[in-house]
Amino acid sequence: MEAFFGGVSALRRAAPRLASEAFVCRRCLHERAAPRQTFKSLRQTPYLQAFRSRPAQITRYNSTSSTTQPLSPLATLSKSIGPNTTAKAPPAKTSAFPETSDKKVAYWLLGSAASVFGIVVFGGLTRLTESGLSITEWRPVTGSLPPMTLEKWESEFALYRASPEFKQINSRMTLEEFKQIYWMEWIHRLWGRVIGMSFLLPTAYFIARRRVSSRMALKLVGICGLIGFQGVIGWWMVKSGLKDDLFAPGSHPRVSQYRLTAHLGAAFICYLAMLWNGLAILRQHRLLANPAESQQLLTAMSNPALKVFRRSVAALAVLVFITAMSGGLVAGLDAGLIYNEFPYMGLGLTPPKKELFDTFYSHVPDHSDLWWRNMLENPSLVQLDHRVLATTTFTAVMALWAYTRFNPRVKALLTPGARKGVRGVVHLVWLQATLGITTLLYLVPVPLASAHQAGALALLTGTVVLGSRVWVPRRSARLVAQRLAQAHGASKAAVGRRGPDAMLRAQTGIAQA
Structure with missing residues (x-):
């Protein structure tokens, strides 16, 4: 009723x-x-x-x-005539950021990475010329300007004369000689400020103009924070050389090898972040330019037969990074100035055990820290560790090359870009090994030592570039699949408008694309 x-x-x-x-x-x-x-x-x-x-x-x-x-x-x-009270579904939320970042962002990231590469090499020169302790104050803003008058130069020189390095090593240094090491450190610090500003301002612009994806925006902000943190670590490192020495008062003043390695590692990570994200943006654009062909390439890269190779490249990148950090310990302890021969260290391949594990470096009565303190603070053992890691890295690279050369299945599945990447890493590891041995034999000359440090970062760069050619980019693969699905949906819509012939033409166009 x-x-x-x-x-x-x-x-x-x-x-x-x-x-x-x-x-x-x-x-x-x-x-x-x-x-x-x-x-x-x-x-x-x-x-x-x-x-x-x-x-x-x-x-x-x-x-x-x-x-x-x-x-x-x-x-x-009555229900059909009455007012429609059904609530409409709310529109899907769309992000204000695009799915892909602009190519200009990639080129800017790669340019910033090149600048970081340069400052790493210049920082090595600053350390080799013992110029890092010439500026004894940290003034992030006012320190951007060098001394302009003789009075200001005398003030800076007076601050340096109060440091342990002047009192114990450079007590006869004149003002003109001080200016030479001061300019080296000032340029190094100014370069760091330029990198910070040239990265912070474009980051704000690209995010405000929505030229980057939301994920990339977060990454850029993280790199900005890392650059600022790197400046703090740099002063923290310099500060360790302006006080008492690491081991005993009166010995050779130098910065802490721990802080030096942390400063070097942060610079490497900052460089890798810029390099990797720049390469990722370019690779994403290249894959989305031809989704059908890119889908075949991604399928080939995901082949289970290449799983061991992909993991080996990742392990090699970690090994190269650890070897470079051990080189930072060698530089911080001046360990390259002892046992200047290869492959022997004295009468054998290793120094005597008593020299490698000396109780002098232990800080507790029961000597429970004997092992790790000798590994990180004993120059003889630190150099031996670096030799072992460098030899292991060289062997790993050659084994990876042999695996891609003599395994028929892997050789057939590797893309031409991956094969070129493997050859590039082989050339870089040979160059780095040659530079390391000659630097040791010639008592660490400044040009060879600086080239050896640059070679370490170059080898790490080659390994990461190789990884970008064999590791499967998940987000890019998802975007490629979405583009293919959209193209397939458009071809289906063409059937309803123009019939089966249009469908055939659309599918043919997608396949040719």
Whole structure:
């Protein structure tokens, strides 16, 4: 009964419109329907369609039971005539950032990485010329300007004369000689400030202009923080050389090898972050330019037969990084100035055991720290560790090359870019090994030592570039799959508009793309 009276009430409200539609001739109905909904025949009016439609189900509840009864035609008509109260689904949220970053961001990142590469090499020169302790204060803003007058130069020189390095090593240094080492350190610090500003300002611009994806925006902000943290580590390192020596008062003043290695490692990580993200953006654009061909390439890269090779490249990158950090310990302890021969160290391949694990470096009575302190603070053992790691790295690179050369399946599956990457890493490791041995034999001359440090970063760069050619980029693979799905959906839509021939032409175009 409720459904019946509801239908009657709705019918009464809609009676004027229904009368105009049900009791008008066919021609007049078509003329009136021009600005409104057009019906092909009188039988398609809502009034008649309500009686032909399948009865909807309605559930009535009472205090004891619930029954399901079909709605009457009039009740169905009232629901179709009544106002549409169904809430529309909210539109899908779209990010203000694009899916892919602009290519200009990639070129800027690679340029910033090249600048970091340069400052790492220049920092090595600053250490080799013993110029790092010439500026005894850290003034991030006012220190950007060098001394302009003789009075200011005398003030800076007075601060340096109070340092342990001047008192114990350079007590006869003149003002002109001080200026030479001061300019080296000042250029090094100014270069760091330039890198910070040339990265911070473009980062703010690219994010504000939405030229980068949301993920890349977070990465750029993280690199900015890393650059600022690198400056703090640099002063923390210099500060260690302006106080008492690491081992005993009165010995050779130098910065802490721990802090020097931390400063070097942070610079390497900052460089790798810029390099990797720049390469990732370019690779993503290259893959999205031709989704069909890129899908085949990604499928080949994901082949299980290359799983061992991909993991080996990742392990090699870690090994190269650790070897470079051990070189930082060698530099911090001046360990390259002892045992200047290769492959022997004295009378054998290793120094005597007593020299390698000397109790002098232990700081506790029970000598529980004997092993790790000798490994990190004993120059003889630190040099031996670096030799072992360098030899292991060289062997690992050659083994990886042999694996790609003499394994038929891996050789067939590797892309041309990956094969070139392997050859490049082989050339770099030979160059680095040659530089390391000659630096040791010639008592660490400044040019060779600086080239050896640059070679370590170059070898790490080659390994990461090789990894970018064999590691599967998950996000780029997902975007490629989305582009292919969109192209497939567009080809299906072409069938509805232009028939099967259009579908065939669309699929042919996708395959050719």
